[in-house]
Amino acid sequence: MTEAQQSRQSIRAGEWTGPTVYKVPGFVQCNLAVLPRENAYDFLLYCQRNPRPCPLIDVTDAGDPEPKRAAPGADLRTDLPRYASYRQGAREEDATEIRALWKADSVGFLIGSSLTFDEALRRAGVPLSREVWVLDTAIPTVPAGKFSSTLVVTMRWMTPAQAVTACQLTGRFPFNHGAPIHLGDPSAIGADLEHPLYGPPVEKIPEGVMPIFWACGVTPQKAALTTRPALMITHAPGHAFITDIRADGFCLP
Amino acid sequence: MTEAQQSRQSIRAGEWTGPTVYKVPGFVQCNLAVLPRENAYDFLLYCQRNPRPCPLIDVTDAGDPEPKRAAPGADLRTDLPRYASYRQGAREEDATEIRALWKADSVGFLIGSSLTFDEALRRAGVPLSREVWVLDTAIPTVPAGKFSSTLVVTMRWMTPAQAVTACQLTGRFPFNHGAPIHLGDPSAIGADLEHPLYGPPVEKIPEGVMPIFWACGVTPQKAALTTRPALMITHAPGHAFITDIRADGFCLP
Numbered sequence: 010m011t012e013a014q015q016s017r018q019s020i021r022a023g024e025w026t027g028p029t030v031y032k033v034p035g036f037v038q039c040n041l042a043v044l045p046r047e048n049a050y051d052f053l054l055y056c057q058r059n060p061r062p063c064p065l066i067d068v069t070d071a072g073d074p075e076p077k078r079a080a081p082g083a084d085l086r087t088d089l090p091r092y093a094s095y096r097q098g099a100r101e102e103d104a105t106e107i108r109a110l111w112k113a114d115s116v117g118f119l120i121g122s123s124l125t126f127d128e129a130l131r132r133a134g135v136p137l138s139r140e141v142w143v144l145d146t147a148i149p150t151v152p153a154g155k156f157s158s159t160l161v162v163t164m165r166w167m168t169p170a171q172a173v174t175a176c177q178l179t180g181r182f183p184f185n186h187g188a189p190i191h192l193g194d195p196s197a198i199g200a201d202l203e204h205p206l207y208g209p210p211v212e213k214i215p216e217g218v219m220p221i222f223w224a225c226g227v228t229p230q231k232a233a234l235t236t237r238p239a240l241m242i243t244h245a246p247g248h249a250f251i252t253d254i255r256a257d258g259f260c261l262p
Numbered sequence: 263m264t265e266a267q268q269s270r271q272s273i274r275a276g277e278w279t280g281p282t283v284y285k286v287p288g289f290v291q292c293n294l295a296v297l298p299r300e301n302a303y304d305f306l307l308y309c310q311r312n313p314r315p316c317p318l319i320d321v322t323d324a325g326d327p328e329p330k331r332a333a334p335g336a337d338l339r340t341d342l343p344r345y346a347s348y349r350q351g352a353r354e355e356d357a358t359e360i361r362a363l364w365k366a367d368s369v370g371f372l373i374g375s376s377l378t379f380d381e382a383l384r385r386a387g388v389p390l391s392r393e394v395w396v397l398d399t400a401i402p403t404v405p406a407g408k409f410s411s412t413l414v415v416t417m418r419w420m421t422p423a424q425a426v427t428a429c430q431l432t433g434r435f436p437f438n439h440g441a442p443i444h445l446g447d448p449s450a451i452g453a454d455l456e457h458p459l460y461g462p463p464v465e466k467i468p469e470g471v472m473p474i475f476w477a478c479g480v481t482p483q484k485a486a487l488t489t490r491p492a493l494m495i496t497h498a499p500g501h502a503f504i505t506d507i508r509a510d511g512f513c514l515p
Contacts (some may be wrong), residue, residue, distance in 0.1 A: 050303045057306065057318050058331060065310050078311060078404060151331060185435050 012036065013251050017080070017088045020251075026090045028247040031137070034128040037185065037256050038249040039066050039079065039119035040226040041089060042233060043242035045109070046071045046114040055132050055232055058116070058151040062160060062228035064184040066252065069117040074121055078152030079252040085117045086110075091245035098237040103245050110242055120226045122249050123163055125185040125256045126178065133178055135171045141229055142208035147199025148190075150228060158232035160224045162190065162200065164208075166218040175221055182256070191222040198222065207246065265289065266504050270333070270341045273504075276357040279343045279358050281500040284390070287381040290438065290509050291502040292319050292332065292372035293479040294342060295486060296360070299324045299367040304407030308485055309371070311404040315413060317437040317482035319505065322370040329372055332505040338370045344498035351490040356498050363495055373479045375415055375502050378438040378509045379431065386431055395461035396480055400452025401443075404482060411485035414478045415443065415453065417461075419471040428474055435509070444475040451475065460499065467508045 010018075011035040019025040029038055044052055049071070056063035067079040074085045087106045094101045094110060104110075117158035121139075131137050141163050148160040163186075167175060172192060191198050202211040202220075207228065214220055233241055244250060263271075265389040266289040272278040283289055297305055302324070306389035309316035320332040327338045340359045347363060349352045357363075376394075384390050394416050416439075420428060425445060444451050455464040455473075458481065467473055486494055497503060 050306070053303070053310065054321055057310070057321055068310055206449055235365050 011253065012255050013080070019170055020090050021084070021087045022202050023105065028260065029090065029249045029251060030040070030124060030247050031127070032252050034134070035256055037066065037079075037252045037254040038122045038124040039252055040230075040248050041085065041193050041242070041244040042118045042120065042229060043085070043115050044118070044233065044238055045240065046116055048233070048236065049116040050236050051156050052229070052233060054085050054153035055156040056120070058153055058231060059228065060183075061187060061190060061224035062226060064121040064186060065118060066121050066184060066254070067119040071116050072113040074111055074115075074117060076117065076252070079119050079254060080250075081253070085250070089244050089248060090143060091248035092242055093245045094240065094242045095234055096240055098231050098234045109240055110240065119227060119250060119252070120186040123181060123186050123223055124224055124249060126182045128256065129154050129178055129182070130175060133174055135167060135174055138165045138167075141165055142202075142211070143204055143206040143225055144195070144200040144202070150232065155236040156232040158228055158235065160190070161206065161227040161231055162198070162222040163225045164195075164200070164220050164222050166220045168218055172219055179223065186223045186225070189221050190224050193219055259260065266333070266506050268425070270336055271505050272342050274337070274340045276358065282343065282502045282504060283377060285379070286504050288359050288509055290319065290503055290505045290507040291375045291377040291482075291492055292333075293375050293483060294345075294495070294497040294503050294512060295366070295371040295373065296324050296338070296368050297342065297371070297486065297491055298365070298493070302369040303453060304409050305371065305482070305486060307406035308409040309373070309482060312438060313436075314443060314477035315403065317374040317439060318371060318374040319374050319379035319437060319507070324369050325366040327364055327368075327370060329370065329503075329505070330339055331449050332372050332507060333503075334506070336399055337494065339505070341495050341504050342501060345415045345495055346356070347493065347495045349481045349493055351487045360495055363493065372503060372505070373482060374438040375479055376439050376476055377502060380434070381509065383428060386427055387421060388427055388468045391420075393461050395455075395464070396459045396478055397448070397453040397455070397475075398459055403485065408447055408489040409485040411481055411488065413443070414459065414480040414491045415451070415475040416478045416486055417453070417475050419467060419473045421471055424447075425472055425474050425498065432476065439467050439476045443477050446472055448473060458475065493499075
């Protein structure tokens with residue numbers, strides 16, 4: 010049994026309910042979105058049109074909670090440590106399993122997470138940030154049906170030499186957001202460091218480092234929530250799905 | 263006006279009706295599939311599940327023939343030099359435009375073509391094959407709805423040293439089929455060189471070269487045709503759609 014399979018077993022048994030950040034290195038982690046079949050075509054199209062924020066790793070058949078490509082035998086209803094759910098766009102209480110919420114027309118979408126390349130950066134000698142900020146920008150994404158959103162990004166900061174390494178290295182992970190979408194001045198992309206979506210407000214970027222921005226998987230969540238679907242279920246922030254896919258073997262699934 | 267835009271203008275004007283193979287180097291070329299909206303979700307899902315044979319570059323809104331991401335202002339009904347169409351899976355006569363066949367529920371899918379990396383290989387000093395073979399294999403793809411097919415591949419042969427270059431170089435083009443799916447013995451993937459789908463039969467691989475196999479965009483056509491859709495329109499073989507996307511700038515659109 011691999012570490013990924015062991016971790017999912019602990020999560021399913023309720024022994025692990027905490028975050029997956031920096032856990033089980035070497036395996037691709039995914040964000041989850043569960044939508045009813047009636048919203049699935051537009052959401053799939055939205056992801057296709059915006060592959061940098063929405064790199065799709067797996068999409069389940071309607072009603073079937075098994076992500077057959079990413080983790081055969083896994084169950085999306087029980088194998089994430091913590092779920093967030095939204096009715097008509099309003100967040101409900103978090104849950105540690107969603108068996109009762111999963112319907113015959115539920116479609117599960119797994120979207121590659123940048124947690125995958127954090128480990129690759131660390132291994133390449135780029136120190137992990139204490140913080141990874143999540144910020145909204147003024148960059149529009151390409152709409153599909155009712156789905157539209159500005160691009161949400163993650164921000165890390167590092168030295169220019171580390172940034173060069175990061176550009177090359179993360180470009181090797183196109184299914185985990187790929188290369189950065191911007192380097193340097195946050196205002197050039199309309200990002201407001203004093204008002205991040207997650208992470209502490211930043212008044213001034215420290216000397217000697219520059220901010221680097223990657224497309225973020227919060228984007229498709231934001232696009233979906235603006236349509237106020239009857240029910241949308243996602244992973245809780247930082248509590249991702251651990252797949253069987255080896256990050257280093259992974260160019261295309 | 264770029265060379266890509268000029269080429270589409272000539273094609274639309276009916277001045278260019280020949281193949282696009284090795285033409286307009288530097289711009290991503292795409293295979294076309296047009297299906298009715300009722301088949302579009304399953305086809306989109308099939309492509310998502312099989313990104314190596316089916317790397318989607320653009321999907322149009324139903325009824326709208328403009329591929330807004332790949333080539334703003336272009337028209338998929340007129341801007342390919344030659345079209346093949348299939349009714350209930352049976353091929354009709356080819357056409358040089360499809361205005362009368364395009365319906366209010368037509369959805370156009372543009373799928374990255376390996377013609378893009380042929381140019382990159384040439385520039386890297388790997389001589390272009392006189393032939394590119396297309397072969398069926400015994401490798402199953404992941405089904406979606408009614409869509410399923412074995413994996414169809416292209417084959418090129420080259421020296422082992424060139425093969426090493428080709429593996430590295432084509433891996434940089436994940437949206438044009440990416441790295442090879444196999445090197446060496448054709449029988450290991452069930453490919454029969456004496457009975458290629460396109461290209462002359464091969465009795466014996468010449469001394470000093472080895473065959474290299476890439477996933478091929480004929481795969482989704484084959485998957486779609488087995489469902490016998492009322493009408494499916496594709497590019498005629500070798501007559502692809504020339505996008506505005508620069509091949510060398512292209513990791514993710």
